[in-house]
Amino acid sequence: MMILTKTFKISVLIILIPVIIFSAEDERSRIKKDAPRTKEKSMAVFIDYGNGYIDLGKTDSNNIFEGEFVYSEYRPHIKYEIVGDEGRLNIRFSGKVKKDEEDESSKRINTLNKLYDNELLLNLNREIPLTLDLELGVIKGEMELGGMNIKNIDIEVGVSKATIIFDEPNQILMETFAIEGGVGHLLISKLGNANFEDFSFEGGVGSYELDFTGDYKHDVSADIEMGMGKLKIYLPRNIGTRIQVNKSFLSSFSINEIYKKGDIYYNDKWDKSKYSLDLSIEAGVGKIEVIWVE
Numbered sequence: 001m002m003i004l005t006k007t008f009k010i011s012v013l014i015i016l017i018p019v020i021i022f023s024a025e026d027e028r029s030r031i032k033k034d035a036p037r038t039k040e041k042s043m044a045v046f047i048d049y050g051n052g053y054i055d056l057g058k059t060d061s062n063n064i065f066e067g068e069f070v071y072s073e074y075r076p077h078i079k080y081e082i083v084g085d086e087g088r089l090n091i092r093f094s095g096k097v098k099k100d101e102e103d104e105s106s107k108r109i110n111t112l113n114k115l116y117d118n119e120l121l122l123n124l125n126r127e128i129p130l131t132l133d134l135e136l137g138v139i140k141g142e143m144e145l146g147g148m149n150i151k152n153i154d155i156e157v158g159v160s161k162a163t164i165i166f167d168e169p170n171q172i173l174m175e176t177f178a179i180e181g182g183v184g185h186l187l188i189s190k191l192g193n194a195n196f197e198d199f200s201f202e203g204g205v206g207s208y209e210l211d212f213t214g215d216y217k218h219d220v221s222a223d224i225e226m227g228m229g230k231l232k233i234y235l236p237r238n239i240g241t242r243i244q245v246n247k248s249f250l251s252s253f254s255i256n257e258i259y260k261k262g263d264i265y266y267n268d269k270w271d272k273s274k275y276s277l278d279l280s281i282e283a284g285v286g287k288i289e290v291i292w293v294e
Contacts (some may be wrong), residue, residue, distance in 0.1 A: 028071065031070075033078055034067065037087075037125055037128065038064075038082070041085040044086060046089070047134045049118075054142075054162070055143075058123055064087050068119070071118050073117075093120070130148060132152065133152075137159070138160075139157065139159070140161040142163045143162070145164060148170060149170070149172045151174060153179070156180045157180065160183075160186050163187045165187075165190055166194045170194050171195075173217075174196040178201075180202045186208050187209040190211060207229055208226075210233050211234040212235050212239075212277060213234060220275070222280070225281075225282045229286045235267075236294075237292050237293065238294075239269060240271060240277070242265070243264070245288075251283040251284060257292055
């Protein structure tokens with residue numbers, strides 16, 4: 001009888017476990033939306049995303065956008081309209097964490113699975129001029145923004161484990177490019193492909209990597225402000241570079257293969273290469289490391 005009882009208990013467990021897994025999966029809902037391109041000559045995208053996984057990229061189809069949205073509790077609000085000759089896509093996931101609600105929100109998120117229950121998968125038309133305005137709370141994922149026609153980017157991130165990559169050159173001149181990071185890790189890769197004139201980055205508390213390699217079309221400048229944390233900057237050796245550093249005694253700055261005059265650093269390509277990169281760095285508490293790459 002003892003052997004039969006143990007066998008019966010094991011069998012019950014084997015049967016029940018798959019049931020629990022499948023029922024948990026069924027709790028999430030999924031929305032798919034797209035829209036064909038018609039008379040739009042430009043497009044503005046606004047995303048207000050509280051927490052979850054994000055995958056932002058491009059489509060070669062004739063659709064203006066293609067999206068898939070997965071949620072467990074709050075149905076996202078997705079609206080697309082054409083005003084004049086501009087398409088406007090507005091995506092809002094409720095649960096956006098406000099400054100005065102961070103403690104209360106963190107109590108509601110008990111596990112990593114709960115934190116990333118939401119998923120935002122969005123591909124945008126690569127041919128149309130784009131303005132991207134993203135307000136992101138607690139997110140992880142990847143944004144592939146290369147090979148598009150982006151004229152403005154404004155991204156604000158609360159807590160992140162994310163990568164932004166320009167895998168191909170941006171096809172038009174980017175007028176504004178601003179990113180503000182809060183806490184966590186953020187990698188921005190191949191910035192030389194972004195085709196911007198001015199870039200601004202503000203880091204809070206976390207670990208950041210800014211990769212300025214890529215295909216340069218003209219002179220560029222970048223303003224970098226760090227609060228507390230670690231920052232790695234990857235610079236191409238073949239681009240003339242000047243770096244002005246303003247740091248406190250609580251921060252460290254590491255660089256080699258450079259000439260220094262006061263608080264300004266130059267590489268041996270400055271005033272000699274076709275294009276130049278002008279960096280201004282302001283650091284509070286933390287560590288900044290510059291790494292030269294081919």
